[in-house]
Amino acid sequence: MATVRLLKDTEVSAEAxxxxxxxxxxxxxxxxxxxxxxxAHDPALLRATWDRLAAVMSDGALNPLIKELIYVAVSAANSxxxxxxxxxxxxxxxxxxxEMYGELLAVVGMASQTNALxxxxxxxxxxxxxx
Amino acid sequence: MATVRLLKDTEVSAEAxxxxxxxxxxxxxxxxxxxxxxxAHDPALLRATWDRLAAVMSDGALNPLIKELIYVAVSAANSxxxxxxxxxxxxxxxxxxxEMYGELLAVVGMASQTNALxxxxxxxxxxxxxx
Amino acid sequence: MATVRLLKDTEVSAEAxxxxxxxxxxxxxxxxxxxxxxxAHDPALLRATWDRLAAVMSDGALNPLIKELIYVAVSAANSxxxxxxxxxxxxxxxxxxxEMYGELLAVVGMASQTNALxxxxxxxxxxxxxx
Amino acid sequence: MATVRLLKDTEVSAEAxxxxxxxxxxxxxxxxxxxxxxxAHDPALLRATWDRLAAVMSDGALNPLIKELIYVAVSAANSxxxxxxxxxxxxxxxxxxxEMYGELLAVVGMASQTNALxxxxxxxxxxxxxx
Amino acid sequence: MATVRLLKDTEVSAEAxxxxxxxxxxxxxxxxxxxxxxxAHDPALLRATWDRLAAVMSDGALNPLIKELIYVAVSAANSxxxxxxxxxxxxxxxxxxxEMYGELLAVVGMASQTNALxxxxxxxxxxxxxx
Amino acid sequence: MATVRLLKDTEVSAEAxxxxxxxxxxxxxxxxxxxxxxxAHDPALLRATWDRLAAVMSDGALNPLIKELIYVAVSAANSxxxxxxxxxxxxxxxxxxxEMYGELLAVVGMASQTNALxxxxxxxxxxxxxx
Numbered sequence: 126m127a128t129v130r131l132l133k134d135t136e137v138s139a140e141a142x143x144x145x146x147x148x149x150x151x152x153x154x155x156x157x158x159x160x161x162x163x164x165a166h167d168p169a170l171l172r173a174t175w176d177r178l179a180a181v182m183s184d185g186a187l188n189p190l191i192k193e194l195i196y197v198a199v200s201a202a203n204s205x206x207x208x209x210x211x212x213x214x215x216x217x218x219x220x221x222x223x224e225m226y227g228e229l230l231a232v233v234g235m236a237s238q239t240n241a242l243x244x245x246x247x248x249x250x251x252x253x254x255x256x
Numbered sequence: 257m258a259t260v261r262l263l264k265d266t267e268v269s270a271e272a273x274x275x276x277x278x279x280x281x282x283x284x285x286x287x288x289x290x291x292x293x294x295x296a297h298d299p300a301l302l303r304a305t306w307d308r309l310a311a312v313m314s315d316g317a318l319n320p321l322i323k324e325l326i327y328v329a330v331s332a333a334n335s336x337x338x339x340x341x342x343x344x345x346x347x348x349x350x351x352x353x354x355e356m357y358g359e360l361l362a363v364v365g366m367a368s369q370t371n372a373l374x375x376x377x378x379x380x381x382x383x384x385x386x387x
Numbered sequence: 388m389a390t391v392r393l394l395k396d397t398e399v400s401a402e403a404x405x406x407x408x409x410x411x412x413x414x415x416x417x418x419x420x421x422x423x424x425x426x427a428h429d430p431a432l433l434r435a436t437w438d439r440l441a442a443v444m445s446d447g448a449l450n451p452l453i454k455e456l457i458y459v460a461v462s463a464a465n466s467x468x469x470x471x472x473x474x475x476x477x478x479x480x481x482x483x484x485x486e487m488y489g490e491l492l493a494v495v496g497m498a499s500q501t502n503a504l505x506x507x508x509x510x511x512x513x514x515x516x517x518x
Numbered sequence: 519m520a521t522v523r524l525l526k527d528t529e530v531s532a533e534a535x536x537x538x539x540x541x542x543x544x545x546x547x548x549x550x551x552x553x554x555x556x557x558a559h560d561p562a563l564l565r566a567t568w569d570r571l572a573a574v575m576s577d578g579a580l581n582p583l584i585k586e587l588i589y590v591a592v593s594a595a596n597s598x599x600x601x602x603x604x605x606x607x608x609x610x611x612x613x614x615x616x617e618m619y620g621e622l623l624a625v626v627g628m629a630s631q632t633n634a635l636x637x638x639x640x641x642x643x644x645x646x647x648x649x
Numbered sequence: 650m651a652t653v654r655l656l657k658d659t660e661v662s663a664e665a666x667x668x669x670x671x672x673x674x675x676x677x678x679x680x681x682x683x684x685x686x687x688x689a690h691d692p693a694l695l696r697a698t699w700d701r702l703a704a705v706m707s708d709g710a711l712n713p714l715i716k717e718l719i720y721v722a723v724s725a726a727n728s729x730x731x732x733x734x735x736x737x738x739x740x741x742x743x744x745x746x747x748e749m750y751g752e753l754l755a756v757v758g759m760a761s762q763t764n765a766l767x768x769x770x771x772x773x774x775x776x777x778x779x780x
Numbered sequence: 781m782a783t784v785r786l787l788k789d790t791e792v793s794a795e796a797x798x799x800x801x802x803x804x805x806x807x808x809x810x811x812x813x814x815x816x817x818x819x820a821h822d823p824a825l826l827r828a829t830w831d832r833l834a835a836v837m838s839d840g841a842l843n844p845l846i847k848e849l850i851y852v853a854v855s856a857a858n859s860x861x862x863x864x865x866x867x868x869x870x871x872x873x874x875x876x877x878x879e880m881y882g883e884l885l886a887v888v889g890m891a892s893q894t895n896a897l898x899x900x901x902x903x904x905x906x907x908x909x910x911x
Contacts, residue, residue, distance in 0.1 A: 128475045163377045167489035181366045186355035199367035201900035202333035204466040204728040207374040213652045214385040224317035227691035235312045236330035237896035238889040243338040245856035246294045254345040298882035332507035335597040335859040344521045358560035365500040372499035376463035386650045390737045425639045429751035443628045448617035461629035464595035466728040469636040476647040486579035497574045498592035505600040508556045516607040594769035597859040606783045620822035630765035631758040638725035687901045705890045710879035723891035726857035731898040738909040748841035759836045760854035767862040770818045778869040
């Protein structure tokens with residue numbers, strides 16, 4: 126259960142509803158997930174978060190699928206249950222195969238392991254990496 | 257400064273030196289970075305870490321560059337200074353352009369922001385993400 | 388479900404019950420939340436935790452509401468589900484308005500984003516900040 | 519040392535320089551700290567980050583000093599060295615006294631302790647906190 | 650609910666089933682916990698994880714119980730709900746008493762508190778600790 | 781450099797000096813490490829931290845060396861540079877051998893890896909672990 130009530134379409138402000146409409150148009154579905162319904166209590170925060178997310182996750186030098194894989198990895202490292210589920214689902218919708226997912230998990234696990242080792246050992250950064 | 261002395265080639269065991277040789281061969285350079293010189297105090301840990309890293313980061317359903325981008329993202333989320341530097345350098349060596357790097361940073365920043373928001377709001381996972 | 392059984396008043400030691408009584412008196416309610424019922428297995432840990440919490444959260448240069456806002460922010464950053472819920476409830480009980488909560492969330496989200504960016508970029512600290 | 523070169527005014531794009539000018543005007547100083555000089559490699563990221571930061575940290579239901587205290591707390595929880603230094607300096611500039619700082623530290627320490635205890639014990643959230 | 654289906658014995662590959670058999674033999678029980686049933690989608694990841702876990706957690710300079718206590722501590726610090734539960738149960742099975750558990754919790758809480766304080770204060774490392 | 785000046789004996793309050801004296805007596809050395817010199821700005825925080833640390837780290841169901849190993853593990857997981865160095869030094873002073881240290885690192889690395897995997901997969905806790 127969230128710390129705030131999840132707002133229905135009929136309960137949100139006009140400003141928030143306009144964001145919901147943009148999300149629906151961008152995704153081609155009527156479904157609005159809970160994250161946005163929780164943020165809708167603060168239309169300015171909802172607007173800023175959606176606008177920035179749409180810009181950041183759009184196609185560019187990295188394609189949307191690669192961006193979702195990175196998003197899943199960060200969400201796991203930050204222990205965000207909601208984000209792990211929502212972005213893993215998004216990655217699959219954008220074409221992540223079972224093989225890709227297995228490799229993503231392996232990299233996330235390996236990075237977490239060597240992160241812990243390097244931090245525990247306080248290894249100084251090689252000069253070669255700083256040039 | 258590390259919690260252990262960084263070992264020179266002349267100071268490590270034969271087992272550790274064999275791992276150094278494999279790292280050199282795999283990377284086509286004589287340079288061994290500090291992480292491995294710290295791990296060399298425990299040849300079994302060095303061996304296990306290198307073997308697994310080589311397997312995980314090899315080409316597969318995801319190519320080595322994408323894997324490095326994910327590695328950088330996890331290392332930043334875990335606040336590992338050494339790993340951020342070493343894997344950012346590795347990503348560049350594997351072809352990461354300035355445009356890719358800017359987009360990687362933007363995704364890492366955005367994910368960290370929405371991770372914090374979803375956790376602070378304790379948003380319940382939508383059923384649609386669980387099927 | 389906790390890793391230990393949540394103890395009822397009739398199951399705890401006299402030392403633990405004395406702490407429960409202090410919590411009840413300080414808060415003006417008979418309700419003892421689960422955190423304390425879990426800690427009650429170790430009366431010394433329960434006592435030390437409650438005594439310190441009461442001292443830290445009392446009115447001072449910062450008032451109790453501001454301290455709760457900070458507590459919520461840290462709890463979200465540390466991904467503590469229990470603490471996010473309990474301290475968000477406490478902040479509301481101490482006067483946090485919807486506007487304050489929206490701004491708290493925005494700051495927590497923004498800080499998490501720039502934390503990730505500064506760590507990923509390994510930005511060196513300006514000398515001006517060190518004087 | 520950062521993973522990118524810190525850009526001087528003479529090296530940044532017109533778009534980035536416009537952001538620098540806004541930062542200078544908003545803060546009433548010619549000084550641009552390293553974080554922005556690192557972000558300037560990607561003018562769009564620089565623009566989005568500054569615009570959002572300025573909006574989030576402005577006076578509202580919470581005043582700028584309280585927002586800085588929260589920012590310091592999150593930065594410490596996320597182990598961001600740069601952010602701890604820059605926002606502690608900012609909090610002082612906005613009026614944080616030694617007494618406030620001592621209390622901020624005490625709350626951050628206490629929250630981190632009980633976060634760890636509640637997570638280690640996996641304490642279930644009380645129904646009273648969910649209504 | 651996991652991001653993948655938990656696989657039954659009749660659904661996994663021969664390679665994965667061989668790992669299940671080794672887990673059963675090592676633990677002297679027919680029970681396979683959900684972590685392995687989730688990993689079984691990627692037999693190579695399952696194999697690598699189990700082999701390394703068995704090696705790392707075996708008796709050595711530190712006994713298996715001490716290793717489990719350390720595992721629980723790290724899992725709590727990393728906010729891993731599953732791992733906290735599974736390794737707390739494992740520690741009990743290996744002989745962790747209520748007194749040990751209380752002391753483990755106290756150390757984890759204390760370390761988390763001083764970690765936060767030292768990071769918030771950015772205390773420089775004493776030269777005496779670096780020799 | 782710390783966010784506060786590290787205080788010399790001649791600069792601290794009588795209350796803080798009394799804590800310094802207790803630290804010296806307990807450790808049998810005149811050396812006071814930087815953490816306490818930073819905390820000395822707030823004598824009440826210094827007192828509370830030292831008193832609790834001394835109680836928590838004393839001999840009990842777990843001996844002081846095991847407690848230090850756990851402290852190092854948590855400090856690494858929390859990315860606290862200062863704490864990793866100070867508690868690794870303390871563990872060595874209490875008898876941690878090179879073999880123990882290698883095994884500690886291996887457990888910390890392995891736990892971090894499986895923590896990340898279990899969180900990324902959102903594995904549900906087995907009922908067997910909850911009884």
